[in-house]
Amino acid sequence: MHGWSPSTCFFALLVLLAAAEARAQDTGGRFLGDRVVRCESKGGQAHLCPVDVRGGVRMLRTLSKSECDEGRTWGVLGAGIWVRDGCRAEFVLGYGGSVGTAYGSRTVRCESRGSRWEHCDSDTSAGVELVRQLSKNPCIKGDNWGADNRGVWVSGGCRAEFRMMAIVAAEPSEGKIVRCDSTDKLPRHCPAVTEGGAVRLFRQLSRAACIEGRSWGVDKNGIWVEDGCRAEFEVRHKEDLSGG
Numbered sequence: 466m467h468g469w470s471p472s473t474c475f476f477a478l479l480v481l482l483a484a485a486e487a488r489a490q491d492t493g494g495r496f497l498g499d500r501v502v503r504c505e506s507k508g509g510q511a512h513l514c515p516v517d518v519r520g521g522v523r524m525l526r527t528l529s530k531s532e533c534d535e536g537r538t539w540g541v542l543g544a545g546i547w548v549r550d551g552c553r554a555e556f557v558l559g560y561g562g563s564v565g566t567a568y569g570s571r572t573v574r575c576e577s578r579g580s581r582w583e584h585c586d587s588d589t590s591a592g593v594e595l596v597r598q599l600s601k602n603p604c605i606k607g608d609n610w611g612a613d614n615r616g617v618w619v620s621g622g623c624r625a626e627f628r629m630m631a632i633v634a635a636e637p638s639e640g641k642i643v644r645c646d647s648t649d650k651l652p653r654h655c656p657a658v659t660e661g662g663a664v665r666l667f668r669q670l671s672r673a674a675c676i677e678g679r680s681w682g683v684d685k686n687g688i689w690v691e692d693g694c695r696a697e698f699e700v701r702h703k704e705d706l707s708g709g
């Protein structure tokens with residue numbers, strides 16, 4: 466393997482692990498229902514849980530004392546979800562988020578040193594969320610951190626890691642995009658013409674998972690969200706469906 470970098474070797478090992486996982490049962494990764502899978506790094510070793518990641522992957526909750534940081538101790542490959550360094554967590558499949566090599570979300574660290582304003586170049590076209598605060602000073606959106614079309618900015622001593630969100634659906638097909646946000650985990654209803662049509666999750670904007678039937682749904686008057694789900698939904702009407 467002359468000329469291979471350590472990261473290349475690591476991911477090659479994960480691919481080999483995926484093949485082994487397909488032939489044997491292992492408690493390091495199992496389905497818990499509702500598209501939720503538990504993936505565990507035991508003894509600090511790298512572990513890959515073979516699952517279908519084409520619809521996106523989001524971490525629901527951490528089960529370990531060790532931190533689960535996307536891109537560092539967990540991530541997504543075409544073959545499934547990988548974990549290492551003691552990360553044990555539950556992940557939800559098919560509702561947005563990272564979808565593997567070159568398609569998922571990306572974490573960027575941006576730091577205001579000496580309370581100075583700092584700009585960190587990144588692709589913010591799909592939205593930005595604060596993943597982890599690193600500073601003692603609070604990081605408050607619109608006050609000492611924010612985003613523009615070129616990246617993320619911080620000031621006033623805010624130091625944090627930010628996640629560039631991923632677009633799961635490439636483009637809306639024929640329908641109308643409706644945004645509906647559950648803030649502070651409170652239920653919210655967003656009026657939309659849904660009767661006789663079809664509604665699908667187009668882009669998840671929240672860190673909380675948007676799961677149909679649990680944290681979002683449709684009634685005859687529109688779309689409802691709760692439990693912190695914030696997302697954009699594509700609403701297709703009768704004429705759109707018949708025309709397609």
